[in-house]
């Protein structure tokens with residue numbers, strides 16, 4: 001039996017980027033806000049100390065910042081006819097845990113999605129009509145660029161994104177991304193300096209007629225104080241960035257940008273090591289009444305709240321909705337139901353180059369330092385007759401070649417022994433790779449549901465992922481690899497090797513933590529779970545925020561859009577919902 005606590009105005013589930021932003025905005029509006037976070041309290045000075053943070057065994061191998069699989073994991077399978085098995089070690093993706101969420105150990109590449117993305121189904125149908133494959137279940141988002149742009153700007157200011165604008169109010173700017181949507185203002189900080197490999201790539205692609213630009217980065221190029229009065233320092237290119245916390249206050253995350261301001265608010269309370277098990281509903285099923293959570297000792301509490309915000313990352317957002325009976329569970333056989341629908345991933349492509357005459361000093365780097373091009377991304381090129389839609393963001397971002405993880409050797413080299421050691425020594429300094437983070441388009445049979453067999457320590461079903469790369473995305477991957485290979489050849493290496501998406505999805509090797517969908521936004525309740533304000537259809541006082549709202553995944557990283565959606569939802573709550581609480585916001 002859960003112990004009932006005094007009611008609050010707002011309870012927020014999860015204190016990553018989305019939960020921290022919404023908590024701050026609602027507390028600033030005067031509401032009493034309680035943030036419940038499953039993991040521990042994390043703080044740069046204590047947890048990411050310079051003396052202990054560059055520990056590859058602890059953070060990369062033993063995954064210390066990630067959710068413990070024994071606390072919660074998911075089961076995986078490729079198709080509805082298979083039996084799913086649990087992930088006992090994180091592989092394909094790296095879910096976060098604790099204040100700051102995955103934003104503590106993310107890489108920091110911070111794109112905005114393009115204007116066409118928000119009406120992707122309409123756009124592609126208008127352009128390619130009957131050529132679109134029936135296997136795809138692409139959807140419009142129910143919002144548009146004009147509505148999203150101000151909130152992208154707010155997120156970029158909060159995080160101090162470093163980059164070069166490519167399009168300000170319709171005027172193209174040399175050196176920026178010519179394919180980006182019109183921005184209202186430049187990035188708040190200039191681009192970071194660039195190591196040798198991205199510069200070599202940029203020179204090559206410029207000669208090939210493409211337009212390289214610096215990757216928009218949440219790793220700060222200079223000292224910066226954000227609009228909440230929180231100050232960050234410039235990145236030192238330390239090379240222990242992706243999968244690590246930043247000891248330098250240089251990587252924007254909820255704990256380096258929002259939490260210091262949020263914790264000063266007397267009407268905000270953070271409760272860490274508190275895992276929310278369920279959103280409670282009234283008898284009508286049309287109003288959330290609060291949440292049930294377990295603290296570190298396992299004691300159960302009921303936290304009543306007038307407004308419930310779930311910002312627990314894609315997987316747990318969807319799982320909590322399924323466990324709480326919110327919406328109808330998606331059924332791939334009939335296409336009915338929306339909770340779990342349109343789960344999508346990201347299609348990873350890369351080409352590795354080995355040189356004889358170069359020294360890239362690959363230990364210098366960071367998760368979001370690099371140069372890219374967008375000529376092969378999304379619908380930036382004509383897909384007529386190609387047999388697929390979508391594409392990828394092509395870039396060279398040396399994240400830092402740490403000694404255990406980074407031992408690239410050409411295929412065919414023995415995996416151990418003196419020949420492997422000799423090849424490691426020969427190639428470590430003189431190899432680089434070109435990556436292409438590409439779209440993943442939704443299909444009828446890729447979805448999220450509750451596993452019928454496996455349960456967590458509280459006895460609740462684990463989330464089950466049913467996913468495989470559709471034929472559309474495999475063709476797109478082959479196209480991207482052919483383009484990357486042309487660039488690689490022009491860079492004149494001794495040898496190079498491409499790695500595209502040819503077979504089934506394999507959950508073991510890391511690919512990307514950009515899992516999206518399952519509780520998607522849209523203009524109609526029949527085909528989406530939340531409206532354009534992230535408000536659950538039919539449950540007006542429940543908002544579910546995060547990449548779970550994406551109807552499909554473009555060839556970009558998600559977090560700029562997650563941050564923008566968090567601001568968009570908070571703005572709608574403060575300026576519209578609170579004037580008529582308990583009502584669905586009109587569109």
Ligand SMILES: Cc1cc2nc3c(=O)[nH]c(=O)nc-3n(C[C@H](O)[C@H](O)[C@H](O)COP(=O)(O)OP(=O)(O)OC[C@H]3O[C@@H](n4cnc5c(N)ncnc54)[C@H](O)[C@@H]3O)c2cc1C
Pocket residue numbers: 013014015016017018019036037038039093094095096097098099100101102103105106107108109110111242243274275276277311312313314316367368513514545546547557558559560562
């Ligand atoms: C290695 C890595 C690299 C990445 N690189 C990039 C990149 O370069 N660019 C980019 O755009 N994105 C990147 N991402 C993705 C990025 O980290 C996420 O998009 C972002 O963190 C999502 O923010 P969020 O607030 O929605 O979720 P999270 O950051 O996951 O925060 C959710 C929080 O909710 C908590 N929570 C979950 N369930 C419960 C529960 N039941 N009760 C209470 N609390 C709960 C979690 O512990 C967590 O703290 C990367 C991710 C990883 C792991």
Ligand code: SF4
Pocket residue numbers: 219220234235236237238239240241242244245246247248249250251365366367
């Ligand atoms: S590369 Fe920069 S942002 Fe990343 S951890 Fe090192 S100092 Fe921090």
